[in-house]
Amino acid sequence: MSRVLKLDSNKNYSFYNIDAISFMKNHLKSNSIDLIIADPPYFEICGEFDFGKFKDVKEYLAWSKIWLLEAKRVLKDSGTLILWGGVGHKPLTSARLAIMIEDEKFFNIKNWVTQLNTRGIGAKTNYMSAREDFLFLTKS
Numbered sequence: 001m002s003r004v005l006k007l008d009s010n011k012n013y014s015f016y017n018i019d020a021i022s023f024m025k026n027h028l029k030s031n032s033i034d035l036i037i038a039d040p041p042y043f044e045i046c047g048e049f050d051f052g053k054f055k056d057v058k059e060y061l062a063w064s065k066i067w068l069l070e071a072k073r074v075l076k077d078s079g080t081l082i083l084w085g086g087v088g089h090k091p092l093t094s095a096r097l098a099i100m101i102e103d104e105k106f107f108n109i110k111n112w113v114t115q116l117n118t119r120g121i122g123a124k125t126n127y128m129s130a131r132e133d134f135l136f137l138t139k140s
C-alpha cells in the first residue's frame with residue numbers, strides 16, 4: 001500500500017504510509033536530509049511486522065543493510081540517524097545491527113542511549129523489560 005496523508009494542507013509536512021526503502025529511493029535526493037528517526041522491525045520481538053516477515057536473522061540483517069545504506073545516501077554529511085531498537089531480547093538484533101554498522105563503517109556510533117521506562121513489560125520467566133534503546137549515529 002502506498003499512501004500520502006495530508007493532515008493540514010496549509011502546513012509544510014506530509015505523512016507517507018509506504019515502504020521506507022522505496023520511499024527513500026524514489027522521493028529523497030542524496031545529501032538532503034538532516035535527521036532520520038527510525039524504529040524499524042526488531043525481528044521477532046513485538047508485532048506482526050516482526051514475525052514471519054524475515055526468514056532468519058541473516059535475511060533481517062541483509063534487509064537492514066539496504067535501508068541503512070539508503071539512509072546514509074539521503075542524509076547530509078552533517079546528518080544524524082536515531083535508530084531505535086529492542087535490547088534484552090533474543091536474538092539481540094539491536095546489538096547485531098550496531099556491530100554491522102561499526103564493522104562496515106556505515107555510520108559513526110556516537111552513543112548507545114538507554115531510556116528507562118516508567119512501566120515495563122511483565123515477564124514470568126525473565127527480568128521485567130523496562131528499557132528502550134536507541135543508537136545515536138552520525139554520517140561524519
Ligand SMILES: C[S@@+](CC[C@H](N)C(=O)[O-])C[C@H]1O[C@@H](n2cnc3c(N)ncnc32)[C@H](O)[C@@H]1O
Nearest residue numbers: 018019020021039040041042046047049050084
Ligand atoms: C518497532 S515498530 C515501530 C512502532 C512505532 N514506533 C510506534 O510507536 O507505533 C516497526 C514499524 O515498522 C513498520 N515497517 C515494517 N516494515 C516497513 C517498511 N518496509 N517500511 C516502512 N515501515 C515498515 C511496521 O509496520 C511497524 O509499524
